Amino acid sequence: MKKIIKRITKSSAFHKLICRLISIYINLVYYTSRRFIEVDEAALPYFNGEKNAIFCFWHGRLLMIAKINPPHRTMNVLISTHSDGEIISGAMHNFGFQTIRGSSTRGGVAAVINSIKALENRENVCITPDGPRGPAMQVQEGIIAIAKKTGLPIIPLTYSCSHKRFAKSWDRFLIAFPLGRLYYKIGKPLINPDKDELEAAMIKLTEDIDKLAS
Numbered sequence: 225m226k227k228i229i230k231r232i233t234k235s236s237a238f239h240k241l242i243c244r245l246i247s248i249y250i251n252l253v254y255y256t257s258r259r260f261i262e263v264d265e266a267a268l269p270y271f272n273g274e275k276n277a278i279f280c281f282w283h284g285r286l287l288m289i290a291k292i293n294p295p296h297r298t299m300n301v302l303i304s305t306h307s308d309g310e311i312i313s314g315a316m317h318n319f320g321f322q323t324i325r326g327s328s329t330r331g332g333v334a335a336v337i338n339s340i341k342a343l344e345n346r347e348n349v350c351i352t353p354d355g356p357r358g359p360a361m362q363v364q365e366g367i368i369a370i371a372k373k374t375g376l377p378i379i380p381l382t383y384s385c386s387h388k389r390f391a392k393s394w395d396r397f398l399i400a401f402p403l404g405r406l407y408y409k410i411g412k413p414l415i416n417p418d419k420d421e422l423e424a425a426m427i428k429l430t431e432d433i434d435k436l437a438s
Contacts (some may be wrong), residue, residue, distance in 0.1 A: 243314030247290075250315075254291050257385065257406035264412045267379050271410055273297050276346050278339075278371055278378045280422075282430060283355035284395035286312070288383045290319045292408060298347040300324050302335055304356035324349070336366055343374045353422070358394045361430070363423040377413035380426045384437035409433045 263271050270277040273296035281289050293299050300322045303309045313323040324342065326335025339349045349370070353363040371378050387404030391397040400406065411429045414422060 239310060239314060242311055243318060246311070246315040247318040250288060250290050250319075253288065253385075253400045253402050254406065256402040257387075257400075257404050259406045259408070261408040261410070263410040266412050267410045270294065270348075270377070270379055270413065276343060276348050277376050277413065278343065278367065278374075279348060279350040279381055280353050280367055280378055280426065281350070281381050281383075282361055282395065282426060283352040283358075284360060284390075284393075284397045285382050285384075285430070286352065287398065288385070288400050288406065288408075289350075289381065290316060290321070292381060292383075292410075293320055294348060298322055298342070300339065300342045300347055300349045302326065302339060302349065302351045309356065321350075332366060336370055339370050340373050343370070343376055353426075354395070360395045361423070361427060363419045363426070365419065368417070368419055368422070371416060375416070377415050378417060378422060379413050380411040380422070380429050381409065382411075382426070382430050382433055383408045384430075384433040386437050388437075405437060407433050407437050409436075 269275045271294055273294040276297055301316050301324070303313045303323045303325055309325065316323055324335055324338045326332055342349055351367045353367045354360055367378065383406065384398065385400040385404050385406045387401035389399045391399060409429055409432065411425060414425060
């Protein structure tokens with residue numbers, strides 16, 4: 225029986241089902257919530273799709289970010305190659321995102337190269353700089369290297385909500401519930417920031433929106 229269950233859970237059909245259920249849940253939360261989106265004035269050309277950039281958010285705020293996708297440009301999300309990444313990648317595809325596979329622990333060089341190529345092709349790239357395994361809310365060097373190479377700004381973004389629960393995971397994954405208030409915040413573009421500058425901006429953005437949603 226264990227072998228049968230393992231075979232089922234590793235099948236492509238099962239993964240597609242899980243991805244579809246996640247997508248349905250994200251839409252359920254999004255469309256049953258009162259939504260508020262705050263965009264820094266300097267970030268508007270990027271949020272409206274007039275220019276491309278590097279977007280970033282903490283791994284723990286992944287769930288509802290799927291609904292933020294600037295128009296007119298392909299958004300490539302950097303996703304790790306581990307098994308959870310397969311499900312995240314499939315769910316993101318359901319919202320029109322493309323994915324670049326790799327992380328700091330596996331496939332990192334290829335992921336950086338492919339991210340740079342996408343940005344040079346005037347596409348967007350979205351990165352969780354503390355993923356896939358942390359430490360939570362600590363920026364790793366990959367996103368800084370990509371920004372330096374391309375000269376494009378890094379735009380931090382996040383979300384919070386009134387009806388939620390934090391999972392007991394390394395990233396304190398925020399689980400949003402339906403029928404509440406849903407807040408998005410897109411921060412000021414940062415040109416060639418260092419690691420500490422980006423980390424401080426992202427932490428402040430997260431703290432500010434959590435206060436707003438409380």
